[in-house]
Amino acid sequence: MRGFSRRSVLRFGTGFFGTLGVSFRLPAAFAEPQTTGTETHGLSIFGDLALPANFPHFDYVNPQAPKGGIMILQPSGGGPNSNPTSFNSLNVYILKGDGAAGMGAVFDSLMVSNADEPDALYGLVAKKVWISPDKNLYRFYLRKEARFHDGTPLTAQDVAFSLMTMKTKSHPVIRQSLRDFDSADAEADDVVAVRLKPGHMREAALTVAGQPIFSAAYYAQHPFDETTLDPPLGSGPYKVDSLEQGHFISFRRVADYWAKDLPVNVGQNNFDTLRFEYFADRHVAFEAFKAAVFTFREEFTSAIWATGYDFPAVKDGRVKRETLPDQLPLGTQGWFLNTRRDKFKDIRIREALDYAFDFEWTNKNIMYSLYQRTVSFFQNSPMAAKGKPSPEELKILEPFRSKLPPSVFDEVYVPPVSDGSGEDRKLLRKANDLLLAAGCKRDGSGLRLPDGKPFEIEFLDFDNGLEPHTQAFIRNLNLLGIAAKFRVIDASAYKQRTDNFDYDVVTQRFGLGLTPGEAMREYFGSETANVPGSVNVSGVADPVIDALIAQALIVDTREKLSNICRSIDRILRAGHYWVPMWNRPNHLVAYWDLFSRPAKSAKYDVGVPSTWWYDEAKAARIDLPSH
Numbered sequence: 001m002r003g004f005s006r007r008s009v010l011r012f013g014t015g016f017f018g019t020l021g022v023s024f025r026l027p028a029a030f031a032e033p034q035t036t037g038t039e040t041h042g043l044s045i046f047g048d049l050a051l052p053a054n055f056p057h058f059d060y061v062n063p064q065a066p067k068g069g070i071m072i073l074q075p076s077g078g079g080p081n082s083n084p085t086s087f088n089s090l091n092v093y094i095l096k097g098d099g100a101a102g103m104g105a106v107f108d109s110l111m112v113s114n115a116d117e118p119d120a121l122y123g124l125v126a127k128k129v130w131i132s133p134d135k136n137l138y139r140f141y142l143r144k145e146a147r148f149h150d151g152t153p154l155t156a157q158d159v160a161f162s163l164m165t166m167k168t169k170s171h172p173v174i175r176q177s178l179r180d181f182d183s184a185d186a187e188a189d190d191v192v193a194v195r196l197k198p199g200h201m202r203e204a205a206l207t208v209a210g211q212p213i214f215s216a217a218y219y220a221q222h223p224f225d226e227t228t229l230d231p232p233l234g235s236g237p238y239k240v241d242s243l244e245q246g247h248f249i250s251f252r253r254v255a256d257y258w259a260k261d262l263p264v265n266v267g268q269n270n271f272d273t274l275r276f277e278y279f280a281d282r283h284v285a286f287e288a289f290k291a292a293v294f295t296f297r298e299e300f301t302s303a304i305w306a307t308g309y310d311f312p313a314v315k316d317g318r319v320k321r322e323t324l325p326d327q328l329p330l331g332t333q334g335w336f337l338n339t340r341r342d343k344f345k346d347i348r349i350r351e352a353l354d355y356a357f358d359f360e361w362t363n364k365n366i367m368y369s370l371y372q373r374t375v376s377f378f379q380n381s382p383m384a385a386k387g388k389p390s391p392e393e394l395k396i397l398e399p400f401r402s403k404l405p406p407s408v409f410d411e412v413y414v415p416p417v418s419d420g421s422g423e424d425r426k427l428l429r430k431a432n433d434l435l436l437a438a439g440c441k442r443d444g445s446g447l448r449l450p451d452g453k454p455f456e457i458e459f460l461d462f463d464n465g466l467e468p469h470t471q472a473f474i475r476n477l478n479l480l481g482i483a484a485k486f487r488v489i490d491a492s493a494y495k496q497r498t499d500n501f502d503y504d505v506v507t508q509r510f511g512l513g514l515t516p517g518e519a520m521r522e523y524f525g526s527e528t529a530n531v532p533g534s535v536n537v538s539g540v541a542d543p544v545i546d547a548l549i550a551q552a553l554i555v556d557t558r559e560k561l562s563n564i565c566r567s568i569d570r571i572l573r574a575g576h577y578w579v580p581m582w583n584r585p586n587h588l589v590a591y592w593d594l595f596s597r598p599a600k601s602a603k604y605d606v607g608v609p610s611t612w613w614y615d616e617a618k619a620a621r622i623d624l625p626s627h
Contacts, residue, residue, distance in 0.1 A: 036133050037130055037131055038130070040128065040129060042111065043205055044117065044119050045517075049117075049122075051122065056263055056266065057266035058114055058263075058602075059600060060116060060598055061266060062597075062613070063266050063267045067253070067272065067613070068616070069273070069613070069619065071273075071274055071295060071594075071608075071612070072277060073101075073277070073294060073295075073296050073608075073609065074276065074289075075276050076300070079093070080093075080095075080172075081095060081533075082098070083099070083495060087245065088227065090103060091228055093171055093174060095172060096227050098495065100276070102251055105238040105251055106251070107213060108124055108146070108236045110125050110142075110208075110213070111125075112124045115605035119513075121209050121210065125235075126141060126142055126209070127143050128140075129209075136196050137194070138205050139191055139193050140156075140191070140192050141190060143190075144190050147258040148233055149235060152217065156186035157189070158213055158214065158216050160192055161214070161216035161219070162211065163178075163181065163211060164184055166178055172532065173533065173535060176522050176527070176528060176531070177519075177522065180196055180197045180204040181194070181197075181207070181208050194208055201517060201553035202555070212236075214232070214233070215233045218232070236254070237254055237257045237265070237268075237269035238252065238274060248278060253271065268610045268611055269610065270611075271613070272614075275294075280491070282300075282463065286304055286308060292592055296590075296592075297589065298589050301465060303367070303368065309321055317593065318592060319591070320591055321590045324601070325585075326585055326586050329379060329380050329512065329514065330583040330584075331509060331511030332508075332580075335357075335459065335579040337538055338501060338539060339577065340539040342449075343453075343455065343457075346450075347576055352435045353431070353477070353576075356473065356476040357415075358418040358424055358473075359418065360419070360420040363582065365422070366472065371583065371584050373415060374583045375573075375580060377512070377569050377572050378512060378565055380585060381512075381565075382562050385573070386566075388410060389566075392563045393567050396567045397567050403543070404571060412570050412573060413570075415579075415580055422476075446482070455482045455483065456484070456504075458484075458485055458486075458503070459484065459504070459506075460504070460505065461486070461487070461489075461494070461506070462491040464488050466507060470486045474486060500532055506537055508535075508537050510535065514604065516552065522536065524540045524549065524572065525546055526543065526545075527546075529541040540572070545571055545572070548568050548571075587606055593618050593622060594614060594622060594624070595613065595614060595615055595618070596615040596618070597612040
């Protein structure tokens with residue numbers, strides 16, 4: 001599950017919304033008396049809410065946190081059309097354009113997540129929800145005090161309007177996540193009825209409840225499906241304040257925000273100003289951080305973390321460095337092979353590439369031994385497969401035995417461990433044997449594919465940060481006769497090419513969360529393999545995986561879900577769709593000592609910037625003129 005919390009929105013820059021006219025009516029199907037069903041103050045996938053209806057605030061906030069000050073960040077991710085190096089649009093929910101960071105802070109949703117629970121949502125715009133016995137109908141009862149920033153009421157018509165547009169006009173990834181959402185209708189100004197399709201995925205209601213809400217009146221005058229730099233009308237804790245296209249965007253806290261005192265918001269949204277600074281080059285960005293152009297940084301470059309933090313502000317304590325724990329599954333990062341291309345159709349060729357990457361050498365010589373090898377698509381999660389299939393997994397896999405490689409039923413695939421030399425001859429011989437077995441041939445010019453074409457691979461990226469790691473990989477590919485190269489292109493051009501699957505190999509990092517669901521279909525489902533803008537970058541299209549994902553979306557216990565996900569992991573790893581990279585079970589952060597944070601951290605979020613606050617006493621000691 002993903003995309004539900006504004007905490008993630010603030011950090012990664014998006015939320016989901018939409019626009020479409022919806023009439024005010026009372027459908028006959030919804031007019032029946034509400035005599036059965038369940039009424040609740042929150043939603044969770046397996047019905048196990050940890051907090052009572054009258055909870056005062058989340059456990060990981062400081063309810064007396066002061067308001068004020070500014071935090072300046074560098075974008076580190078984003079939504080489906082985001083670009084961490086530039087932006088040209090404030091519409092972050094369509095395929096077109098490069099969306100700006102932080103826009104999710106402008107919009108409210110029916111419910112928001114608790115970062116101490118794996119999949120629980122609690123009421124924001126909706127104070128409660130009634131669920132029909134068959135769980136196909138959800139009535140959300142809205143808070144009548146909900147307001148947009150222009151003072152107009154936020155009503156059920158706006159909610160229905162937004163949901164129906166997201167279903168029909170938003171980015172393909174968003175539309176896919178709403179595939180089991182059928183309709184939304186306003187039964188009254190403060191009651192919206194949401195109908196899900198029979199047999200819907202387990203997380204469908206949570207997906208709907210987490211979508212940002214927009215003013216129907218505003219979008220009657222503004223087209224939804226166009227890029228724009230006009231600040232939109234929202235109802236959330238922040239407004240767009242100022243921006244310079246491609247360089248920075250700044251948000252101002254809404255002082256009279258209608259929901260500021262609700263339990264889900266107490267102790268949060270503490271900065272008067274949030275600002276995102278954009279940089280095309282990570283080394284330039286680091287120099288800017290040293291000069292306090294921005295004040296909080298999560299470090300993703302091991303060499304900089306190991307050797308770069310020796311400047312005066314670190315030595316005298318004005319800049320703090322910390323390692324913050326991460327209890328979320330670590331996700332997946334690797335070089336993903338585009339199996340839509342003939343050169344990667346043969347599984348033996350894909351496996352051979354894995355033997356050419358020497359992680360042990362790369363980790364020691366380039367990454368200062370700060371990382372561990374990624375092996376699973378569910379890294380650091382109970383869903384990761386280990387050893388041979390358990391009896392429970394065999395029950396799941398056995399009906400598909402004839403359609404699966406025999407290796408799925410043996411020890412799960414784990415990437416090879418090298419001798420750390422950078423050119424492990426034993427592993428390279430295995431790679432060579434696999435290539436030849438697949439029909440590749442050698443001549444004086446190098447390795448040729450079975451069709452006689454030269455074996456060439458282009459590693460495509462929009463940033464040169466991974467070039468040293470990739471060049472080490474490329475050297476071994478060259479030893480095998482493969483003409484490989486690393487190419488950096490403009491971020492906008494990169495987005496266009498990846499949206500249209502015009503690449504050999506790209507790097508991707510994603511997480512499937514604590515309760516994997518619809519996201520698995522987005523990343524590994526046949527239906528998304530050829531949808532422009534899809535995140536299924538390898539083009540995985542396996543009917544067995546499709547069938548198991550369908551099972552995963554409707555099971556009723558976490559144990560059943562775990563066994564299905566382990567089975568999916570086995571199949572994906574046996575398919576060699578990637579060359580897995582590395583992971584780190586923590587966050588490396590550095591910040592100018594202007595901030596304080598709660599004594600207790602959330603289990604599944606570092607709280608930046610949602611629960612931190614500007615500390616006037618610390619700021620006075622540091623005395624940065626621009627802040």
